[in-house]
Amino acid sequence: MAWVALATLVMGGTTPASGDAVDPAAAAPVAAAAVCGSSSLNGPATPPAGAVVVPAGDNSGVNLRQANTTYYFQTGTHTLGTDTYAQIMPGDGATFIGAPGAVLDGQRLNRYAFTQRATGVTIRYLTITGFVAPHDEGVVNHDSGDGWVVEHNTIRGNAGAGLMAGATNTIRGNCVKDNGQYGLNAAKAGNTITGLVVADNEFTGNNTEDWEHQIPGCGCTGGMKFWAVNGADVTGNWVHGNHGPGVWADTNNNDFLIEDNLIEGNDSLGIFYEISYNVVIRNNTIRGNAWASGAERAAKGDPFPEAAIYLSEADGEPRVQARTSKIEITGNLLENNWGGITAWANADRFCNSPASTTGDCTLIVGPTSTARCSAPAIADEPLYTDCRWWTKNVDIHHNTFAFDPGAVDGGCPTQYCGHMALLSNWGTYPEWSPYKGAVIQRSIVHESHNSWHDNTYTGPWQFRVTDMGSRISPGQWIGPQYGQDAGSTFDGGTPAPPAIAEQDFESGSTTSPYAPWYGADLAHRTGGAHGGTGSLQMTSAQASGSAVALDNFPGYSGVVAGTSYHVSLWYREAVATMPAVMWNVRWRDEAGTVLRTDAISLDRKTAWTEAAGTFTAPAGTTRVDWTFVWNSTTAGPAFQIDDVAIRPRGA
Template identity: 30%
Template sequence: MTWRRPDESRADATSLPAGRRRRRWALTAALVVGLAAADAFSPRPIDSSAQPPRASAVTTTDPARASRCVADAGVAIGPEDDAQTVLDRHPPGTTYLVEAGIHLRNFAVQPKSGDVFCGEPGAVLDGERRLRSAFSGGALDVTLDSITVREYESGRQGGAIQPDARATGWVVRNITAVQNSWAGLLASDGMTILGGHYNDNDQMGVGGNATTGILLDGLDTDPATIDGPELADNHALHAPCEFEGGGMKWDVGQVVIRNAHVHDNDCRGLWADINAHDALIEHNLVEGNHAEGIYYEISRTGVIRDNRVFRNGLVAPAWNGGGITAASSSDVEVSGNRLSGNQNGITGTQQDRPEATPPPHLLDRFHVHDNLICATPDGGTPTGVTADNSADLAARDITFTANTIQSAACE
């Protein structure tokens, strides 16, 4: 194949944060090992004509995913009630029925351990940009189910749903968190997020700040359906994309993200940062995000497989605008993905990162194999790695094997 360098004028015009130098692509065949021709692509065949999976009827196969809510069961919280006053009258482990209607400026609670909150159809918690969060505090094993949470003024790096980071065991099922001032949800340790919509928030859909053991997944266990969380149309209204924004950003901890639809965010789609580790990102549909689709930055030990990644990085490419990019990260495997129409395909980058915490953040043990990469625009790069600090990437364990590259789209 022919290597191409991204447009120099666009790279020069990109604004980078202080301490980060502009990088220019320096791709050589020595850094990319064994790109396969299409007729040699056999270990993990991908049907390029097939359409990506779309949501279909929910078939719950795992009892843990089923709703714990029963119609008309539980202590009622009406639209005119002060929700915390209702909670204060009942012991831990109470089930509450959040009644239909708009709960305006009166729902800001700290649950007790074991509490369950079930929303009737049409139950909307509206903070009117006056309340910081709908749910917060350190209670364990709280369940939220089928409630809309909107217009909360959570403040910088806050969320409309924001338990304490060590508040373990929360299950957030079929929640809609929209139009909040920073994030719709900030996860806590061991949180399970099933289905739902985290859309049109000022900065980000879901965040994970130094939390671990997070699962985002579908309402069923079938990877052929996209019924996991929708992370879409989130903006960058209060901070630049280089700081925080997009569908989901997490750091330090371990996550599993599958069956999610991550699309049309003003920043990155899925973004691991600062010592994230042991991530499994699979069976997601990631499309139309303004910067990278999946970005694994100064982190380690990740598996990114069997995702559909389309048309990312085209509106405002952040540095490289890759469909999938590992940035100064180690022990990352990227396999079985289908990419089409991204500014760049699957890429790796190396920078000096003096602001990062140990261990050293090196692009190393980066293995890219058995992917289908289609319709990379002129000036883009289907596969490759680059460094802006003169690192000898040829001496690192970086391999690209059995990938297929084609000019036609494969969405």
């Protein structure tokens, strides 16, 4: 009998799993456990007791759909006939076992190997190759049957996805290689995939048909791809050399453990966790990823921080049940990838926005409840919070980040590579969006409990923060403006937080932003400086009050309220007789309102003298500027200042 049928076309997936308590672990390399070509793929030389023996050759006349039956495929090549839809449609509880060298060959004619919705199917020790599933469809478990066990198989050289997955599937010890689109595509209509285990497999060379370039922006590739899976353990896999991302969880996934994997040499991101919830990414070695996609961005002048681990609208969310309520990334070794970790939130991407192309809503509102997130209700709570994925509760700690630009094949311009990032874009649309402007930029950086801490860095790391235009040093990253990576080391030490402002007046252009306010003249002076060769001279232009102020309203940014700052400068008389001068340090909020003024007196000194003070920025402060005010009985007296500095205390 030739068991031939039209395959059911299926997409989707989702539900929960439990896991052990999460403990921080020191980053240590994960060794490659090669599966492809290993003896672990060799099946038994003799059939199990009671098995139906399937001879090599054309099996189109063999009944392969009996329930609770074990089929033993003898050594040699097995085919299913010449019909496009010739396929195996197992019965519930059926088992398929291959002898050493047993190959199930689709002959580049048959679309699918194993299909339909039987439960409890087991497939072991077969080489499954040459099937031509269409784009977004799969060869093994095409219809995402539940309770399947797929172990110790070689699934290679097929079009589409090598295999699909359903609920409580175990996919273990397989070689999944050189398939046209995905290695694994875990997707099921109705979002009902739960309890998925993907362990100890080798995924390599997948996406041979380069679908991301065939359909730009399709988001349709990966060594393994997960859609709306609720509970998955991805452990002990070697994911390498795939032509796209290594591990990609896209759209309303939840409760993932990604642990003890070696993820290396993939053309794009190592791990991509997108509009999804609650994951532990722990004790993985992730190296040499995103060289191709990073170089492609650089060639176009695109500075977006291509990453080893990319979090895009990923939420730690306690309202969604999982083994963790965070996005926790710990104990990993990230080595010589194009970039480090990028945590990104697209301000325009939320439920019911044109920028959210999947058509899904959040798990809080309900995946199919998109219409609820409309104006005007979305502008108020609870929908304002519930209608978007925020990138929040991200905890990145006890990882090792090693980066050597010279190790990146083809070169790596440092304006594009070696970056960590915590950023968003300026919100622009749709017109009714309540998240326009800097709302999401402020949220992701300052309001969403996103924290790097206790990590180890080696190499010339840089950081992109708030938006694409801000590329900062480690000192600024750990400084008071952002307060990241407490307890972390950089090349064995801790960089000092940078000054808010430092000015030494070494050139004439450095008189700016100083400007006469009233009754004063300004001049750059060479020679006789406190440090270097330049200073700034302030002269009384009238026989009454005089003042100089900064013209960079609303002042210098980066001040953190509640932080203690040391302010200092050096001054001396330039033309007698120097009057008493008051240096007024003004703490401002973001709108420019002066919240407090702290005054430091500059009494007459003919030799260079330091004036200094230590002040705590008041609540609401984000900026600082200053003025100099004095009275003189005649025009002409002058004084010099040099080496002005305002920096966090102890820096």
